[in-house]
Amino acid sequence: MQDPSGFGFHPARLDRPAQEALAAQVLAALEAAPLYRPVTPGGKAMSVRMSNMGPLGWVTDREGGYRYQASHPVTGAPWPAIPPVLLDLWRDLADPEVAPDACLINLYREGAKMSLHQDRDEADFRFPVLSLSLGDTAVFRIGGPKRGDATRSLKLSSGDVCVLAGEARLFFHGVDRVLEGSSTLIPGGGRINLTLRRARPA
Secondary structure, eight states, X not given: XXXXXXXXXXXXXXXXXXXXXXXXXXHHHHHHSOOBOOBOTTSOBOSSEEEEESSBEEEOOTTTOSEEEXXXXXXXXXXXXXXXXXXXXXXXXXOSSSOOOEEEEEEEOTTOOEEEEXXXXXXXXXXXXXXXXXXXXXXXXXXXXXXXXXXEEEEEOTTOEEEEOXXXXXXXXXEEEEETTSOSOSTTSOEEEEEEEOOSOO
């Protein structure tokens, strides 16, 4: 389902076996690229823990601000590869010709949330942003192109996919809260959000 703004919601796009297989691949990637707690340019620690997959990873810290880079900011190692199932989702729902070059991994536990924001660190906003939920259900909020625009919320369950394209590509969005214990997918509980983007020009 896609509304006129370009916001697409695809519930239960991955079934439980596919979710389990992907979760195992993501957890294996986190062995090579450990989760860390990022800090905003203003010096505030984010409530999510974060890592990446792909040629580039989105990072933030006090010194360098928001940016993409080819290596883990703690280990200095390259990011692990994006799993093929995610590349297939991107081809089917986002762009059939130009592949994503970054996949942000956010782990939500212990009350973690994400304030309303726009994804603006990419070179070309013509490429959509694709987001896949694994694990606990999230209360997702989406507004419009201005911070003060009216918002609406929907619940994102494990296996659900959202796509921000067209006008919706620059809509403010965030996660109000995660419903702890609503899924058994992630060992230790919580929600993993995987966000695919094209950071560089085509």
